[in-house]
Amino acid sequence: xxxxxxxxxxxxxxxxxxxxxxxxxxxxxxxxxxxxxxxxxxxxxxxxxxxxxxxxxxxxxxxxxxxxxxxxxxxxxxxxxxxxxxxxxxxxxxxxxxxxxxxxxxxxxxxxxxxxxxxxxxxxxxxxxxxxxxxxxxxxxxxxxxxxxxxxxxxxxxxxxxxxxxxxxxxxxxxxxxxxxxxxxxxxxxxxxxxxxxxxxxxxxxxxxxxxxxxxxxxxxxxxxxxxxxxxxxxxxxxxxxxxxxxxxxxxxxxxxxxxxxxxxxxxxxxxxxxxxxxxxxxxxxxxxxxxxxxxxxxxxxxxxxxxxxxxxxxxxxxxxxxxxxxxxxxxxxxxxxxxxxxxxxxxxxxxxxxxxxxxx
Numbered sequence: 001x002x003x004x005x006x007x008x009x010x011x012x013x014x015x016x017x018x019x020x021x022x023x024x025x026x027x028x029x030x031x032x033x034x035x036x037x038x039x040x041x042x043x044x045x046x047x048x049x050x051x052x053x054x055x056x057x058x059x060x061x062x063x064x065x066x067x068x069x070x071x072x073x074x075x076x077x078x079x080x081x082x083x084x085x086x087x088x089x090x091x092x093x094x095x096x097x098x099x100x101x102x103x104x105x106x107x108x109x110x111x112x113x114x115x116x117x118x119x120x121x122x123x124x125x126x127x128x129x130x131x132x133x134x135x136x137x138x139x140x141x142x143x144x145x146x147x148x149x150x151x152x153x154x155x156x157x158x159x160x161x162x163x164x165x166x167x168x169x170x171x172x173x174x175x176x177x178x179x180x181x182x183x184x185x186x187x188x189x190x191x192x193x194x195x196x197x198x199x200x201x202x203x204x205x206x207x208x209x210x211x212x213x214x215x216x217x218x219x220x221x222x223x224x225x226x227x228x229x230x231x232x233x234x235x236x237x238x239x240x241x242x243x244x245x246x247x248x249x250x251x252x253x254x255x256x257x258x259x260x261x262x263x264x265x266x267x268x269x270x271x272x273x274x275x276x277x278x279x280x281x282x283x284x285x286x287x288x289x290x291x292x293x294x295x296x297x298x299x300x301x302x303x304x305x306x307x308x309x310x311x312x313x314x315x316x317x318x319x320x321x322x323x324x325x326x327x328x329x330x331x332x333x334x335x336x337x338x339x340x341x342x343x344x345x346x347x348x349x350x351x352x353x354x355x356x357x358x359x360x361x
Contacts, residue, residue, distance in 0.1 A: 029053065029230030029250040033260065034170040035268040038178055038236065038243040044271050045264065049174075052152055052167040053249055056224030057094075057117045058232050059160030059168070061176055062141045064113055067106070067129055068184040076129070078107040087134070088124035091159065095120040096198065108198055115196040116203040117223070119159040126158035134158065148175050162226040170247040173234050177221055177245045181236065191220030191236075207233065209258055215239050216265055223254075231257040237265050244268040 032048035043049075070076045081103045089100040096118045098104060104112075109125045112118040123134055130137035134157070141155040150172035156163045181188055194210055196203045206223040216239050224232040231251035237244060246264045251257025 029228065029252075031230075031250040032170040033246070033248045033264060034174050035264050035271075036174045036178070036245045037272060038181060038245050041178065043171075044244070044268050046171070049170040049247075050152060052169055054162060054164070054166055054226055054229040055153075055160050055168040055173070056162075056226040056229045056232050057160040058173055058222050058224040058234055059141075059155060059158070059166070060113050060117060060122055060224075061173070061180065061222050061234065062144060062155060063122055063126060063137075063158040064110060064187075064190075065176065065180050065184065066137070066140055066144060067110065067125060068180070068187040070129060071106075071187065072184060076106055078105065078110075080106045080128075082106060082109055082124050082128040084120070084124050085127055085132075088120050088127060091120040091123050092161065094118055098124075108196075110190060111193055111196040112198065112203070114190055114193050114222075115205040117206055119161060122159035123157075145172070145176075148172075148179050150175055160224055160226070162228055164228065170249050173247045173249075174245050177234050177236055177247070180221070181243075188220060191222065206254075207235075208254075209233075209235055209261060214266070216269060218265070221245075225254070233257055233261055235261050235265065237269075239269045242269060242272050244272065 030048060030051055030053040032051055032053065033046070034043065034049040035045040036043055067076075071078065082105070084098045084100055084102050084104065086100045089098065094117050096104075096112055096116065098120060104121065104124070106125070106128070109121045109128075112121045113125070126134050126137035130140060137158055138155055141158065142153075145153045145155065150168070153168040153172045154166060156166040160166070191207075192210055194205050196205075207218075207221075209218045210220075211218060216237050218235055218237040220236045221234045229250065231254050232249045233247070233251070235246045235248075237246070244265065246261050246268060248257050248261045248264070251260065
């Protein structure tokens, strides 16, 4: 599996070692990724995951998170009406294009952010959620980011519209994704909406990964794009009782970004499955059960786990036995399985072949 994962991440454009400062205007979009076990918070894989880049429309995840919390606390309702201000109406696309003075419900506003990623409605929703002040809402976003220990994130607007000083990291976006799942489970399913009908128009969700394939069900969460960041996506998916979160930042195209995310999802679930089998080996070693005579194995030297030859071969060090200490140290922490992938990647800067777009996704 290590070999497959190495081949996988050759998909990522090689990028220079990222610094913690905001990205410069002249630099190519930063490539970064992270895979997290959503139930335990364990990092299964990371590449440049703590390097800063612009969030683009992924910033709307925080906007929605704050609105979800207000709904949960019954401060507002899904059918509260939002008046479009001149400032909101003047936002650049993507947008619904509602005129100044018109109204939209909180429910429809949320759906427009999830699907169309409407910048005008993001601002209107922020103004509504903070008593008419977008900047007050942005302060709420940054306060919430601090609470979630998104230490490398700075929000400057609720839409994610391009600003060199508005930055985040793949790791921080994974933290935000987990917070939405855990703190607002009743509203998380909104992210699985594939299309939204409004004013006789149907808006498709930009997240084309939604749905089920090979037993993996993708049910959220958000995409984003500005020229400076490249194509971004945060994905949450479940398989059986497992759930993982994948964040990919700096894709050269939407298709490449989605391919990277799909492969990381597949390998992430395979990694979790491997860990469970490995943990069972350790558990059986520490708490041996009485084995029927026909199934008895000859134990190896003291300090090594008993290996059952009937189990599938695990992608661990190529030895005939498994070291229990190795498992104890690494099994439930940061994964050693992916450890050497990023070391083998070249660190030279490559220019992205990003097709220039006027619209901000």
